[in-house]
Amino acid sequence: MSDPSPAILLVDDDVDSxxxxxxxxxxxxxxxxxAHDGRSALDLARGRAYDVAVLDxxxxxxxxxxxxxHLRARQPGTVALLVTAYASEDTARAARSAGTWRVLRKPVDIxxxxxxxxxxxxxxxVLVVDDDRDLCENLWDLLRARNIRVGLAHDPQEATRRLAESRxxxxxxxxxxxGGDGGTVFRAVRSVDPQARTVLITGCRxxxxxxxxxxxAEGADAVCYKPLDPANLLDVLDRLVGPSPAGPR
Structure with a gap:
């Protein structure tokens, strides 16, 4: 497992700031x-998973x-804060559409x-491991609305990579x-991080x-059946990891 200290990506062409x-x-x-431009930021993101990205x-x-x-496609678990001197409703709407968490005005209140x-x-x-990409995107939206960070993987190999990047x-x-099954992923989770809680999902009983x-029998915490009931899934996660902090709106 990598260094547990939270990793932050700052991207702004204002070098002094x-x-x-x-x-x-x-x-x-x-x-x-x-990084001072988008391309450099994406290069950095190839080598490290970030908890938070602060983006001009x-x-x-x-x-x-x-x-x-682009960052979200590579690292969906990264929370984005957008900072701008050009705040407008159009900017805010575009930011929300992309999935950014907050928009802050410049000069930034440190x-x-x-x-x-x-x-x-x-x-x-929370890591979601499912090959149904539409379901993954829906779960990303659902859980982000509850201030839960969401990583995504679509096969056991990608899940293994995600588990190595973050706790x-x-x-x-x-x-x-x-290319495998959920039992393989479950055992990988138990091996890499025994403290992580696990929820099994299936539509093929x-x-x-x-x-x-x-x-x-080996310690999985819960089972949810497809089609998923969003309220039930949120209740399960609240029970396993606790309700997430709401934060300011």
């Missing part, structure tokens, strides 16, 4: 990477909303920014997966029931 915020965050114990909206080459769309980063880092991190509070595991019985 980045240096100032980076120094403060480093003093507070965060691992901080800095207006930058040469790629704006912050477009950058977050204590407020630090508080939001602390809140974002404190949100539970998850809970893992939702579809039992029927391409005759095929998956033996795997579910075995996983429950």
């Amino acid at each position: 980045c240096r100032n915020v980076s120094d403060i965050l480093a003093d507070l114990g965060y691992r901080v990477d800095v 909206f207006k930058m040469p080459g790629m704006d912050g909303v477009t950058l977050y769309r 204590p407020n920014l630090l508080g939001l980063i602390d809140q974002a880092v404190g949100q539970p991190l 998850y509070h809970a893992v939702l595991i579809d039992m029927i997966l391409p 005759p095929e998956s029931d033996p795997m579910i019985t075995q996983a429950l």
Whole structure:
């Protein structure tokens, strides 16, 4: 498992501003990477998973909303804060559509920014392992609305990579997966992080029931059946990882 200190990505073409915020965050114990344009930020994201990304909206080459769309595709568990001197309803609407968590006006209120980063880092991190990409996107929206960070994987191999990148509070595991099965993923979770809670998901009961019985005997925490009941799933997660902090709106 990588260094457990939260990792923050700062992206702004204002070099002095980045240096100032980076120094403060480093003093507070965060691992901080800095980029001054979108392409450099994406290069950094190839080598490290970030808990929070603080993105300037207006930058040469790629704006912050477009950058977050690319980051989210690679690292869906990263919480994005967008900072802008060009705040408008259109900017806010585009940011919400991309999935950013908050939009802050420049000049940034540093204590407020630090508080939001602390809140974002404190949100539970859940990994969803399912080859149904539409379901994954729906779960991302559902859980982000509850201030739960969401990682996504679509097969056992990708799940293994995600587990190596970050420490998850809970893992939702579809039992029927391409290139393997949910039982394999469950045992990988138990091996990498025995403290992570596990929720088994299935829509194919005759095929998956033996795997579910075995996983429950080995310590899986819960089972949810497809089609998923959102309220029931949220109740299960609240029970397993606790309700997430609401934070400011």
